Amino acid sequence: MRQAPLERFYSVIPAGGVGSRLWPLSRADAPKFLHDLTGSGQTLLRDTWDRLAPLSGEQRIMVVTGRAHRAAVEAQLPELTDENIVLESEPRDSTAAIGLAAAILERREPGVIIGSFAADHVISGTTLFREAVTSAVAAADAGYIATIGITPTEPAVGFGYIECGEELEIPGARHASAVSSFVEKPDLDTARTYLEGGRHLWNAGMFIARADRLLEELARTKPELHAGLVELAAEWDDPATRGPAVDRIWPGLEKIAIDYSVAEPAAERGRLAVIRGHFQWDDVGDFASLAKLNTAGRSGELAILGENARVLADAASGIVVSRADRVITLIGVRDIVVVDTPDALLVTTSEHAQRVKAVVDALRLGGSSDVL
């Protein structure tokens, strides 16, 4: 008898992006997923692991990360075995990362269902999360590429949205719909109509699919990329051939987000199912959302991050991140963002938090890579 879907489930955690919009907290050598951004006392990566382990089992979580982060990742996840860590020699975007995991796991275990979850998002409501994943796994078992969309609680302009189409009747999958379209970050008025309409969900970048189905979609849209990944996966589990194969294949793989290579094309062909998730989710994309997260969404309050922060605030709101051992004094600054690290200081406002990435680019061009 075939195993129940959740028994064939494997979690994949791509731990890649630096999180430039959270500079100077996030750095090339200390990316966002290695930070505690919620005051939980552990990193976002560890939070992600702890959320997934009860679903797939801790022996069935694969982490795809950069070679430079190997030691830090292994320190966070001592349970992670060598066979479950995939090291990238250089970043090639999410299709290569998740596609390689899919190809490796499908070779090892045909019929495996994989679920990919970012290493640096914040989720609360574990039970609701598990329910959504369980539904998504059922949809995956039925042949869909599944994603989990988050029910909006406000007209957010910092997220992409998924427009739900007709409801899908899939055994074991509650709250499943077809997807009419993916939409990029909207303006505020559009986001308000989405919130009122009730048909749009936040795109949380979670993809759950049978590995063979995911590879099949990819073969259709990006045959060269697919071929490269399958070829690399064939050499992966032999220590003698993996290294040369990586050197030969990886640098030439197309850089493309899995949203464009798999999810959107599958949606157009009616092969994407979205599960409506009711848990709280945030991608903590910038300091404005970090501030909101740490003041429980209340404006006019000041969030303070930093274990030994010495902050004196007089009529101040926003967020202060203290990573240098200094007294920080704020007077009469509203919605301020102050990030204090030993070699770099950022002062901006919630309103301008999205522009941090552009400034990081300017610093790189300006020869200040030492602080990036």
Add this chain to the structure above:
Amino acid sequence: MRQAPLERFYSVIPAGGVGSRLWPLSRADAPKFLHDLTGSGQTLLRDTWDRLAPLSGEQRIMVVTGRAHRAAVEAQLPELTDENIVLESEPRDSTAAIGLAAAILERREPGVIIGSFAADHVISGTTLFREAVTSAVAAADAGYIATIGITPTEPAVGFGYIECGEELEIPGARHASAVSSFVEKPDLDTARTYLEGGRHLWNAGMFIARADRLLEELARTKPELHAGLVELAAEWDDPATRGPAVDRIWPGLEKIAIDYSVAEPAAERGRLAVIRGHFQWDDVGDFASLAKLNTAGRSGELAILGENARVLADAASGIVVSRADRVITLIGVRDIVVVDTPDALLVTTSEHAQRVKAVVDALRLGGSSDVL
């Protein structure tokens, strides 16, 4: 034949105040007068010395400062002789500081005219300054307590004002008037009427008088304080008696600003003359004025202080003071004040710059004196 008035002139520089409103730039061990706040390449104290030396001669400048600052002051002013430095064991406000200088100098040189000028103000227009001092010295020679008032160029609310009375005809003293009243920092509407009326000058805290006249005024208003200063001065120039006299007398002297002990009472008795100064002057009382000073008063610009400042600004105005070796990034912050030092960081706005002093007090009460 009696010497010409300017030949009897002695400059006195009280170098006392920390400048709390400029914390964390100004500190107990690095007060405002030891900073270069104009980008001139030298400290305000040295600027003050250089401004006065052509008037009184560098052998005739007395500096009154705290014992803790002796080494720093002497490093700034290598020309300063031992007999011209008066060290306070503890601060006792400006009447004690200037009164002691007056009493010492009057003993050494009866008939001396002294002029007291703060160590931490910024002045440009040296020729106009010298003209004003020369007039003030002439008024002092004629028996007046003289002060120099600055012709306002804007409705400043951060300064006290001197209201001019009738013009005074004093040989050698141009633009001299009696003083109708001293007024504290006004509100903006009042400051506007002062500016339009043309009869109010900024109180720059400059006092010029014959030492015997100044002491005579003080004897009338504060006889105990006067007696203590005269007694201390009598012991001053004997190394054997100075120390014990300081220990005995100094701690008991009343703390009072010379404005209240001498200037205002003299004004009421028609014995104060104000000379209208046309030079540019600023007491650099807070970061808002420091910002203005370093952007030539243009709003919407960003002043950057710090020799090796690495500042990246995107849509930012105000002032950033860089005293720690860090990259400072400002995005979308207007009229901001960022002061970055190795152990303390201040973020506020020009509008709230006056509140820095209150925060310094709060830090002291809160046990953070290590950064004050």
